[in-house]
Amino acid sequence: MNSCLIYVGELFSAISQGLPLKDPTKIAYVDYSGSTLNQQGDVAACLRTPQMNFVELKMYFSGTTFFQGMCIKDVCSAKALISIKKEFAQLLSLVFQTTITPEQFDFVQYPVEKPSTDNYGFIIISLILAFLLLLTLVAFFMAKFERKSKDSNKIQEEQFDFNAQNHLINKNKIQTNLKNEEERLNEELEGNLESKSSQNEAVKNQKTENQSTLKRIINCWNLKSNLQKAFDVTVRNSDLAAFDCIRTLSFMQVMLGHSFLIALSYYSNFNDFDIVQKEPFTLFILGCFYCVDVFFMLGGFFLAYVTADPKISQNFQVKNFLKMLISYFLALLNRLSRILPTYFIAIYVIWQYLSQIGQSPTWSEIEFFSGVCDEDKWKKILFIDNLYDQPINCVGWTWYLSNDMQMFVFSLILMVIYANNKILGKVFIYLALGTFIGLAIHYAYEYEILIVSQLSPMFNPHWNDFYYKPWCRIPPYLLGLLFGIFYKEYQIERQQNDSSKKVSFLMKISHYMRETFVKWISYSIGLAIIFYLIFGPRPLQVNGVDYWNQNVQHFIFGISRILYSLAVILVLLPSVCGSKDLLVKTMSSSIFQFFSKLTFQGYLYHYAIETYSLWVFYDSMYLNIQNVLNLYIAQVPIIFLVSLIFYVLIELPLNNLANIIFNRNVKKKQIEIQENNKQNAYHKVIN
Template identity: 25%
Template sequence: MSFKNKILICTLLFTLVFGDSKTKDIYNDFFNELVNRKELVAQIKTKLGDSEEAGFALIKMLDAWSKLPSGIMDGNLIDLGSFDECYGIEYNNIYGKYCLGIIQFNPQTEKYFKVFGIASRKPRPRLLLNPEPRLMGLGDDYTGLHFAACVPSTMSAAEIPGLFKYTEDFCYSKATEPELSARAIVTITILAIFLCLVLVSTSYDIALNYFKKEPYHELLIAFSFLHNGRKLFRSSKNSDQLLCLNGIKAMSMMWVITGHEFSNVMFAPLSNFFVLQEWLNDPANMFIMGATVSVDTFFVVGGLVTVYTFLKSMDKGAKFNVLLFYFHRYLRLTPAYFIMALIHLFLLNHFGNGPLWKVVDVELVDSCETGWWSSLLYINNYVQKGTCVPQTWYLQVDMQLFVLSPLILIPLYKWPKIGLSILGFLIIGGCVSPFVIGYVKHINAGMLNNEDTEKFMTYYYAATYARFGPYVIGMLAGYFLYKIKTNKIRIHLKSWHVITLWLVFITGLVACVWAGYPLNVATEEDRWGSSLYLAFNRPAWAVAVVGVIFLCVSGYGTPIDKFLSWSVFQFLTKLSYSMYLVHICVISIRTSLLRNNIKFSSFAILHVFWGDFMITLGLSLILCLTFESPIIIIEKYLFHRSEKTKASKQ
């Protein structure tokens, strides 16, 4: 942004609050509120009294208020004041009450932002641009200045005088601290029971190892951290496994977390908010803005593994039971998900506090209250708003595709030509469906340039009928990989074929990430371009991913295959589901605990990523060992026993 534009913005900043030319009066009112605050002092004195202690409490309250920040021309539109100073005030059963308020810009501010080139397609952080009116009690979606007030807990937000608008939604006080509810106590009890199971089972396992004895029953060590930890850290080199998938899934999960780090920082209190537009306009950053294709990698792998394992099990003489097929899947995913839902619903509010803590309520708690039951039935993306554990929209889509998969699996096994024909038809449908949706609903290519993000999510991004393309491409790949691994199809490629294919697939991966750049920075709707992008970009990504897998499995990518099969990636892949459930919670809590503004830069966010990643890794390890691994052991025992029983009856 040029210096001239910054001066113009600084001059217009206060004028645009009311949309008139009374700049001098607005400046006077604004500085009177920030500096003099005579009316406020008088009101607080009536609440506190005239004693020496009351005077000290008054001084602390005024000191905790926001001050006029520096760097407004760079987008420092929020000052958080001193949350802890205000929150810690206690006098005569009256507590400090911290409130975050806003001066709302006039609607014409949007026009001036575009004129000055700050945000022709500006990012939409939830605090600064209020996409959800309930956050700051506003009915409109305009940028504003956000400042903090500190008043006695007996004063309501509506009583706070001045230009800023305060609501109880963003007020915090010890007087209104949430107490542990009966449901929270039940949740803690459930977690405590599992902790006891872990302690007893692990102690028993340690004793067995010390005395070199076998367990009396395998279920007695089902919750042992020692037993499950050994499995978790043990690497496999089974030739039947597609080991290169480990590296692909592990790196994709890290990419997902990185993308969420950057998307979440746009909701944080930034001291250089206007620099976001420059960052978004830089094509080098498409690595982050195009990271959504990492989810399609999981769709590809999901479809591929479903077909591959199904055909392998049928070769071994297994009988296909649809109900057990569904039950295995539900039991595999739901226990850890259920525990995370309980934590989100009843315990998350007690994990901390801060100026932005109500964001945790809106994003993680409230959405879980409205959507917990449909989320656990994996139908939330069609039944109601508010996904419990918000990133698990993917689980809804993946489970629905899994439920429908027998319609392809059975024909693919019994009548391969029919099954392959169905897959071919679905692959075409996977391109046509998003094109029609994008064109009819006027959906732009990416989230950032969609004015209506809810429409983008509802009709395209979280809709099974718009996202199944990569999954069925993965299913087709799973069929041919099964043929290759069982030597029913042999592939012989010359060196120049191999080099050419690697170049094509790697170029395809890079192209799919950067292809959306012109659409992301476009200032006007490109209906055809966006629809074509939605139709072909994700399927093209899926084809490129499948190509890499084929070359690795066929023995034509030894160095890359060895890297992707690295034991570290095997370990991370085993934790990937737990990491997926945990990481948004970690990122959101860290952001909501902020007491000061942060300066946006790519290096700063990547630095933060590694801290969040390690915390996520540690929590995921606990979640996996406590809820994922034991369920797998219990499930294997139950079904193995039932098979033995059937065999004995025969």
């Protein structure tokens, strides 16, 4: 008979009957095992005890996984316990006083064996990271060599100038019969001295222009230059500086919401969950669901802001159909070149490295978390994972990028229409906006999704069919598209300063925004909508989801995301119209300019870091708002530090490379600076 089965039978029989335990291994089981679900016990003491090993019991109830540490005799390894799952299920049924089937639990040996690094994924990402590091080192030494070369040339030039000046002085002492020759030499030497600086500058420019393509590519990884760019908080368009504040705050709320939701996977005080769920601050945490729509709105705004520019829109004219097609696909390629490489690296880093950098009794959850990318990574890289019916698992939080790319492709078609006919383009955008808002409302009714007042919508069986689908999430993007068009028309009108032309929509609004009262009305309405959408469902949180009429809830849920995005636009409107009040200055602070640069890398890695910080601990979390905030405060600086590293070493160099490929040079920045100077002068006049 199985020795492990005999041992387990004797152990449980003695415990259930309250018999005294004399066997040291059975005493160790009682002393060092977890006393209830989601408790590990004393792992270190267990492993120090002779003849004992530690096994993790995983149990599955109602779609939730629970854990309990077992300090048990070494004859009962995880493999041995799995072989007696049927008998063990009977024992568990007695303990929990309910029927437990073998499918409802499993065993994992601790320490967990690390996944093999002998696979193509680990090799690929290791080679890529090594190559990028090599480029960084080559760029560093190349820049150092160039500095030494310049310093050497500078010393030689200074020596030449010094000798020339001495020669001029000595020539004054030459005999009178050589006076004519002396004057000729003096004129020649003086001319050389005066033109020396301009000649050097010309040579320098010529060298820069003739710089080899390979050298320019390597310079993309110049660490010093990239660090300077990372910490450069120069604002090229003061009207849009407040956008960085909105982006940063939205990302920080996303991190808070995810930290709370991740904590629900491994907490100990199950009986307190209803209390935590009904805390007012929990509504603010769950407001992270709206923050993604802010990113969609900003994405649509900047797409329109760039493509509505006359210099860009002329490339999308139908009269030159071939050029239009090429411009369209180049715009897509440009977009992909700035997202896909860093996205690819993030997926592979999380897939291959995360499970290698820690250990705990629940470490198998990290292995599962990263291992799901074995099959699904290609759906992610192709930006189509959100179109499937099954849940998104591999780097699941980046469903946003798939939606954003699909919305970009569709919205760029609308911008092509706008480039050919401004009125028709706006009409199509309005029609698309109305259609997709109607679809969102329709699906909210069809799938019976209620307001996000509690976690109940996440447990709706149709949640994946609504939350991740682009046709339900695109309205904020289209609203941002309209906002970007209106702002670009307003900007062009200000620069032309032609009163004979038709006044743009935003120009009309800007006249009212000069009044302090109107500005604060815009702020107040925007903030009121935001706080109502977050805290308004408080009665539902306290009294239950049936407290309001369900049909009303479906409708509100269907329009809530477009309302939230509209509210953010109302908050940004005074800044866009040129206001420089205290709130705008605060939102335009340089600290937000810096942190907003890190939000893309932060979004790619934050969920993995938060998940790691949960499962690397041996003990489950006591769930309450204070502990969630404490954990969040500890996670934020780590996330931003990791984001800065990947931003400087990967994102910035690859963006520099994209600029070379798509021929984006310094002239564009100079034009933007000139436009900003014109805008500042305009604001001084109207204010």
